[in-house]
Amino acid sequence: MNRTTDKKQTIVYFTIFVILFALVILPIIAVFSEAVIVDGRFDFSNALQTIIDKENLTTITNSLLLGVLVVIVSTIISTPLALLLARTRYARWKWLDVVLMIPFMTPPYISSMGWILFMQKRGLFQQLFPWTGSISESFFSLGGLVLVMSFHVSPFMTTMLKNAILNIGMNLEESAAVSGAGFLYRLRRVMLPLLTGNYAIAMLLVFVKTLSEYGTPSTLGNRIGFYVFTTDIHRYASTAPIDFGKASSLSGVLVVICMIMWLAQSYTTSKHTYNLVGGKGKKESLYNCRRATELIGGIYIFLIIAVTIGVPYFSVIATSLIKLRGYGLAAGNFTFQHYVELFTNNSKGWEALVTSTFLAVVSATIASIMGTLIVVLIKKAGNWKKVIEGEALLPEMLPNIVLVIGMMLFWNKIYKLLPLYNTLGFLVLVYVVMFLPYSIQYVSSAIMQTGDSLMEAGKVCGGNRSYVFLHVTLPLIMRGVMQGWMMIFIIVFRELVAASLISPPNVQTVSTFIVREFEQGSASVAMAMALICVVITTTLLIILNNVIGKKKY
Amino acid sequence: MFIDMRNISKSYDKVEVIKDLNLKIEDKEFTTLLGPSGCGKTTILRMIAGLETPTAGEIYFDDKCVFSDKEGINVPPEKRNIGFVFQDFALWPHLTVFENVAFGLRARRDTKNIEERVIHALKAVRLGEYRDRYPSQLSGGQQQRVGFARAIVTRPDCILFDEPLSALDAILRDEMRVEIKRLTAELGVTAVFVTHDQMEAMSMSDRIVVLNKGAIEQQGKPEEIYQRPRTPFTAKFIGKSNWLDQNAMFRPETASLEKKDGYKVYRTVVDGVQFLGENYQLYLDAGGKQWIMESPCRYDIGSDVSVYINEDQIVTF
Numbered sequence: 001m002n003r004t005t006d007k008k009q010t011i012v013y014f015t016i017f018v019i020l021f022a023l024v025i026l027p028i029i030a031v032f033s034e035a036v037i038v039d040g041r042f043d044f045s046n047a048l049q050t051i052i053d054k055e056n057l058t059t060i061t062n063s064l065l066l067g068v069l070v071v072i073v074s075t076i077i078s079t080p081l082a083l084l085l086a087r088t089r090y091a092r093w094k095w096l097d098v099v100l101m102i103p104f105m106t107p108p109y110i111s112s113m114g115w116i117l118f119m120q121k122r123g124l125f126q127q128l129f130p131w132t133g134s135i136s137e138s139f140f141s142l143g144g145l146v147l148v149m150s151f152h153v154s155p156f157m158t159t160m161l162k163n164a165i166l167n168i169g170m171n172l173e174e175s176a177a178v179s180g181a182g183f184l185y186r187l188r189r190v191m192l193p194l195l196t197g198n199y200a201i202a203m204l205l206v207f208v209k210t211l212s213e214y215g216t217p218s219t220l221g222n223r224i225g226f227y228v229f230t231t232d233i234h235r236y237a238s239t240a241p242i243d244f245g246k247a248s249s250l251s252g253v254l255v256v257i258c259m260i261m262w263l264a265q266s267y268t269t270s271k272h273t274y275n276l277v278g279g280k281g282k283k284e285s286l287y288n289c290r291r292a293t294e295l296i297g298g299i300y301i302f303l304i305i306a307v308t309i310g311v312p313y314f315s316v317i318a319t320s321l322i323k324l325r326g327y328g329l330a331a332g333n334f335t336f337q338h339y340v341e342l343f344t345n346n347s348k349g350w351e352a353l354v355t356s357t358f359l360a361v362v363s364a365t366i367a368s369i370m371g372t373l374i375v376v377l378i379k380k381a382g383n384w385k386k387v388i389e390g391e392a393l394l395p396e397m398l399p400n401i402v403l404v405i406g407m408m409l410f411w412n413k414i415y416k417l418l419p420l421y422n423t424l425g426f427l428v429l430v431y432v433v434m435f436l437p438y439s440i441q442y443v444s445s446a447i448m449q450t451g452d453s454l455m456e457a458g459k460v461c462g463g464n465r466s467y468v469f470l471h472v473t474l475p476l477i478m479r480g481v482m483q484g485w486m487m488i489f490i491i492v493f494r495e496l497v498a499a500s501l502i503s504p505p506n507v508q509t510v511s512t513f514i515v516r517e518f519e520q521g522s523a524s525v526a527m528a529m530a531l532i533c534v535v536i537t538t539t540l541l542i543i544l545n546n547v548i549g550k551k552k553y
Numbered sequence: 554m555f556i557d558m559r560n561i562s563k564s565y566d567k568v569e570v571i572k573d574l575n576l577k578i579e580d581k582e583f584t585t586l587l588g589p590s591g592c593g594k595t596t597i598l599r600m601i602a603g604l605e606t607p608t609a610g611e612i613y614f615d616d617k618c619v620f621s622d623k624e625g626i627n628v629p630p631e632k633r634n635i636g637f638v639f640q641d642f643a644l645w646p647h648l649t650v651f652e653n654v655a656f657g658l659r660a661r662r663d664t665k666n667i668e669e670r671v672i673h674a675l676k677a678v679r680l681g682e683y684r685d686r687y688p689s690q691l692s693g694g695q696q697q698r699v700g701f702a703r704a705i706v707t708r709p710d711c712i713l714f715d716e717p718l719s720a721l722d723a724i725l726r727d728e729m730r731v732e733i734k735r736l737t738a739e740l741g742v743t744a745v746f747v748t749h750d751q752m753e754a755m756s757m758s759d760r761i762v763v764l765n766k767g768a769i770e771q772q773g774k775p776e777e778i779y780q781r782p783r784t785p786f787t788a789k790f791i792g793k794s795n796w797l798d799q800n801a802m803f804r805p806e807t808a809s810l811e812k813k814d815g816y817k818v819y820r821t822v823v824d825g826v827q828f829l830g831e832n833y834q835l836y837l838d839a840g841g842k843q844w845i846m847e848s849p850c851r852y853d854i855g856s857d858v859s860v861y862i863n864e865d866q867i868v869t870f
Contacts, residue, residue: 453643456604459630460637461657462707471656475647 012377013384020391023433027406028398031255034409035248050249056232060253063211063228066146070210071203073150074157078202081154081304082161084297087287096301097159098545103308104155105541107494108148108215109511110530113518114312115139115148116220117319117527124315127328140224149216151308153209157202164198165191183287197268204265208258212399214497219515229254230401230497237405238501244409251402262397316534320527338528349529352513356493359424359509363431364488370432371439372481375447376473389440396437403434404498422504430502431492438491439484446480447473486544490537554615554710554743555580556601561610563596563767570596571767574610578745579760583737585746587754588764589790594747597764598713601745602637603630614710631660636704636712636742640719642696644688650675650699651684657707674706675699677736694725701736711743718753730757751791755779763787779804785870795844800870805846807866816861823852 035047119139214230236247323335342349411421458468496511517526556578563571586594599605612620619628678698737744755775763770782788794802821837837844
């Protein structure tokens with residue numbers, strides 16, 4: 001490029017930078033300044049006081065304790081699963097990969113409600129096994145919370161570990177075996193050392209996810225009086241007496257912890273993972289297992305599915321079909337009435353579905369267009385690219401609740417300038433910022449897969465910038481764009497944190513509808529909606545995999 | 554069309570990969586840029602195409618300036634009217650063979666007789682029947698031919714080839730060599746061909762430009778370059794060379810294992826033998842230097858061999 005185009009490029013980069021700065025960075029600054037600026041002056045004592053306040057200290061230690069426990073439990077659950085799915089005959093059952101992802105794809109607040117309905121006093125468990133007495137109620141404890149959260153994140157960990165194991169390739173193990181190493185020795189001297197980095201990364205990510213999670217703590221955690229960062233921030237920001245200073249101080253601490261974890265994560269990725277991708281395509285490589293070992297493995301997989309999917313879904317479905325909760329699971333006590341209610345005498349349900357669909361479609365579309373444009377425009381941007389990507393991807397590293405608080409504070413401050421706050425439009429904006437990283441990641445990876453030479457070929461064949469973009473680049477990355485769109489749609493459709501904090505008055509989304517009905521005792525209606533929500537998103541996910549996911553070229 | 558590159562330099566992040574290059578590519582000639590990887594040959598080609606911007610210098614197509622850092626001229630690739638054949642073919646996977654070839658015409662809104670012209674180009678590369686296939690349904694050689702059809706359909710003044718054969722297997726490579734040479738000759742275009750394969754360069758070129766570390770080592774006809782290399786680098790990079798000392802070498806085929814009058818004799822010991830099919834390749838220890846000679850029969854390792862060298866054929870630097 002000569003100088004004039006250089007200048008033009010710089011203007012484009014700078015514009016993107018400024019827009020993202022306003023959308024992402026300023027809200028984060030707003031959080032910190034709200035915490036430390038009191039009456040226009042820096043005052044750290046307030047923030048410090050909030051943090052060392054006894055109640056908040058408990059919150060902080062609670063969160064950390066919960067994070068550590070979930071990491072431990074999900075590691076214990078995931079390790080055998082990953083090995084089974086990577087190295088035994090179960091590796092051939094591809095559908096297992098999909099099924100085992102279900103708990104991760106289920107909104108945490110829905111599965112928590114399922115667990116609550118299952119385990120509570122006179123719940124489904126006690127109805128099914130009356131002789132167990134009140135034993136199931138011991139579920140309402142830290143242990144139960146840890147289990148439910150671990151069930152949710154362990155598919156994520158399993159997938160990471162499984163891919164890491166697959167990456168190791170059988171040849172490294174085979175060469176160890178030929179050198180005389182038995183299974184356990186190989187595990188100890190070859191597999192585990194090669195996997196340390198992956199383990200560390202997976203554990204850090206699980207830790208961050210747990211700390212950022214709101215759904216389960218807000219349903220199950222609040223019920224047992226176990227308060228963590230997210231629930232306290234939410235409480236300070238939404239329940240009288242509202243105190244944004246305290247919400248911000250806690251958010252600040254949460255952000256700092258998460259950022260440290262992310263830094264540790266990226267450090268580990270660069271230092272402790274091995275580049276194991278060889279030139280040769282890897283053949284399928286399985287262990288020769290004894291029958292008994294395989295059988296035990298199969299039972300383990302079955303148990304995991306039964307507990308992590310079977311229980312919550314059984315109780316969601318059963319509850320949504322029960323006529324009168326008092327009679328419980330009894331012949332004649334089943335009805336579709338709650339589903340009908342959703343759409344008829346309870347028009348709020350229908351409205352919530354429409355609102356959520358609207359939010360999901362609009363946010364996904366805007367975020368996808370923005371993401372695509374950003375990725376394409378900054379492709380050759382050198383240092384600008386790093387900066388802009390950093391900005392755009394930041395929301396993914398932040399706990400959603402912090403981003404929401406930041407945007408609330410910031411857009412509240414500029415309300416006179418741009419009266420967006422308290423409208424549905426603001427909710428759209430928050431979702432766009434929150435999920436822009438998804439679009440960027442999908443589109444980036446699509447663009448990485450299309451070599452530069454395809455675009456260069458377009459240029460030397462006489463196509464100008466926009467012609468090449470429309471006829472070459474866009475068709476080639478369309479799959480990535482659509483995948484990103486679908487993911488954003490699915491997640492926005494049932495998102496809880498932002499919806500519960502910033503929905504305009506009298507507007508309900510699917511998630512806030514479910515939570516409210518559940519809390520007001522209409523568990524059956526709530527669960528009917530939950531099931532509809534899961535069915536809609538799952539159908540989309542299947543479409544995503546089958547229609548868009550198939551590579552045409 | 555001739556191409557004239559004057560005082561061209563190119564740096565990436567302050568590393569200068571091309572330094573003050575002056576290169577003239579003659580009209581309707583087949584010129585090969587030959588050199589080891591990292592010598593800058595692809596960069597030169599991409600600067601001609603406009604895909605890379607030189608840091609300094611000027612490029613002329615005939616009398617038309619397409620790049621000049623002083624004048625601030627930089628004609629974008631889409632306006633340079635050139636054909637480019639990519640190493641990885643760079644066929645658009647979402648378009649059929651026909652649409653791949655038609656792309657350049659459509660992009661220029663030059664759609665008159667488009668059907669006929671595209672089919673003509675496809676027939677020239679013998680792919681007339683494959684018009685509705687997608688690139689993924691073609692073999693590597695066929696894909697390369699589509700890439701070639703795409704490059705010629707717009708009747709460019711010049712076609713640039715960026716190691717087009719390196720992704721093909723040995724047999725296809727031989728076939729495509731002949732085909733590319735035939736087609737460029739038929740079309741009467743200027744061709745610039747980049748390769749690191751000396752055999753490719755020797756067999757196809759009217760003119761070879763040997764490059765090393767971003768600078769021209771030597772240019773000339775293939776025979777000239779082979780028989781009279783001007784630098785030790787050229788001698789080593791092209792063909793086999795046996796060295797008498799640091800500054801004197803001879804080509805193996807100019808020497809003989811049988812006694813010849815007027816030839817100087819050297820005593821060597823056999824280090825290794827390789828059977829190549831048509832003959833044996835001997836690795837000889839000539840007083841600490843390794844020589845290669847071809848021989849019709851096998852020698853035992855460790856046996857003494859006399860090499861007779863025609864002193865007229867020794868190249869000194």
